[in-house]
Amino acid sequence: MNAPDRFELFVLGEGQKKLTITPDTKLPNAATFTIQKEDHTVGNMLRMQLLKNKKVLFAGYKVPHPLEHCIILKIQTTPDTTPEAMLMEAFDELIKEFSTIRNKFEVIFFFFFFFFFFFFSINIFFFYIFNLE
């Protein structure tokens, strides 16, 4: 009856912007970003990537309410840069990281497949690498 539409979880509403910035009025070099239609997947990932940057002093996110499909990300940086620039850098780094992961996975899979078919016809084939110490 009055249930919200299922697609509200992931389709942007009319006139809604994916990302908005509110500069912090009390702190220098700080801003709050609101990202619509995203959740912990992106929020936590961004937070972690931002924290790995030396110029970021603070990065944190929250999902304000389970029925509001957005995340709020707060960033404070050192004076020589801006939160926007740092966020941009985080996106670039993440894209690079994901491409690396995909490429490595596909290369390894190719070799795995090769071994799988030409040397073993059994269904399961294990191999381990362990050099932990």
Next chain:
Amino acid sequence: MTDLELLKNRVVLESDRVYSVSSMDVPGTYPGVDDTWDIERFKKTFKVVISELTKGNIEFDLIGIDASIANAFRRILIAEVPSMAIEDVFILNNTSIMHDEVLAHRLGLIPIKADPNDFSFRWETAQKNGNTQGPTDADTIVFKLQVKCTNKKGAPKDDSLEPSELYDNSSVYSGQMIWSPQGRQEEFFKNSPPRPVYDDILITKLRPNQEIDLELHCVKGIGKDHAKFSPVATASYRLLPDIIITKPILGKDAEKFQKCFPEGVVEVFVNKDGEKEARVVNPRKDTVSRECLRHAEFKDKVKLTRVRDHFIFNVESVGAIPPQRLLPDAVKVLIEKCKVLKRSLAQINQAN
């Protein structure tokens, strides 16, 4: 391993607590250690191992990534990698005992073997065609399910027999769904016509003169919308266990120690002095039950840990997408997300 290294790289398990859980490899945590993220270093340290692959299951290790990334993969696999499922069921006739809505729900859960990359989302085509509602051949697969149950010709009148021996079509299976190609689909999917992944899924049961006549529309969707669109049955990860024996465990204790773990984890061997000693051979098999910590004799001799950046993923496909394609698909979704966000941030920066 020094205490600092232990805290930096391992999750430590004790009999009553787990500590050193969250990753602390951010700049400024450890003096003299620069943890700033760097693509070159990442390329060097990151490893992938595929350890098992069957028709519907893949087990692979991602070594050297952060938990937030591993968790993002898991969440994306479950909720945001698209796949096809029956969304609209048009019931032309249903005289079976199963209610329309129950039947429609059951049909929705049938996995459909069709490549989601060949289709677009309904809202995408609606946007492209100027919001004219209605399915097109680019976003919908149509199946027909027309089954009528009849008495089998020449079947004996014996109630003790199985219904399948007495009647034709007493059970309706997913294999009886017939694809009806729309528009250019017939030509496009010549080599791999869309069909249910399994032909032996029981949909409903019928008795003589009951019939169902349905038209089924499959659309592309994501697991966030409804679980039927999820391409995985399970997608989970665990951290690699690592058992560190700090002082040698000898004699009878060694055998007792071995019994604290699942088979194949710990081995008893005869050391140089001719004594029995325990050593760890395959910690991967360990369930981390922490049984050995319940015995006083092992308390100071062993440390149970998990490697914090070694993720063992186990992903089971529903069947529509082959298991080895699931991770690349998830990565694609994530990259797309980052690109969309990057673009909207760039737009704002330009406007200011």
